Amino acid sequence: EDQVTQSPEALRLQEGESSSLNCSYTVSGLRGLFWYRQDPGKGPEFLFTLYSAGEEKEKERLKATLTKKESFLHITAPKPEDSATYLCAVQMNTGNQFYFGTGTSLTVIP
Amino acid sequence: GAGVSQSPSNKVTEKGKDVELRCDPISGHTALYWYRQSLGQGLEFLIYFQGNSAPDKSGLPSDRFSAERTGGSVSTLTIQRTQQEDSAVYLCASSLYQGKAFFGQGTRLTVV
Numbered sequence: 380e381d382q383v384t385q386s387p388e389a390l391r392l393q394e395g396e397s398s399s400l401n402c403s404y405t406v407s408g409l410r411g412l413f414w415y416r417q418d419p420g421k422g423p424e425f426l427f428t429l430y431s432a433g434e435e436k437e438k439e440r441l442k443a444t445l446t447k448k449e450s451f452l453h454i455t456a457p458k459p460e461d462s463a464t465y466l467c468a469v470q471m472n473t474g475n476q477f478y479f480g481t482g483t484s485l486t487v488i489p
Numbered sequence: 490g491a492g493v494s495q496s497p498s499n500k501v502t503e504k505g506k507d508v509e510l511r512c513d514p515i516s517g518h519t520a521l522y523w524y525r526q527s528l529g530q531g532l533e534f535l536i537y538f539q540g541n542s543a544p545d546k547s548g549l550p551s552d553r554f555s556a557e558r559t560g561g562s563v564s565t566l567t568i569q570r571t572q573q574e575d576s577a578v579y580l581c582a583s584s585l586y587q588g589k590a591f592f593g594q595g596t597r598l599t600v601v
Contacts, residue, residue: 411588422580425589466531475544479532
């Protein structure tokens, strides 16, 4: 069965303490993998799209990487404003819907 | 508008009533999605539109749920005879055919 799993469920970091969030997927025929950020009471905000193994994308303190089985969202020297839930989603070649993981809730403590 | 707009932002309704939720996608986006997010749960796919047609309705949980899209733009999600388990945040997203989707702020539905 196709599945998207994110870990950890929750992560608390000190400001400046770098870490990584994981998204593992077991889908047949990946069209793309997407990272979103969601703040409380808001809709998900698009961050990155990755299409093929080995691809990397960067934006400010965030860097997303992709292998054939998983993606990592690396957060370098996080700030309190990076606190949010980070969602991973995959889209398959055979369809159009996005399959979402349950997210990682990140808290960055000043 | 610049982004996906959903209305109302909040809706409280009595059990058994019908509700309509509206989504205005980004201009020019041909693909439109409805998702549901319950407290502590992941995003649950409901329906996908390409233009005015819905090639994938596989996520609609029951025949009480229906959706339409007119003019390749605005979409309405209708829930008939609402139940308490329908309480959730309903999210709409749009994209250019395939690829990254942009979400609205959602409609928080509470059935009392």
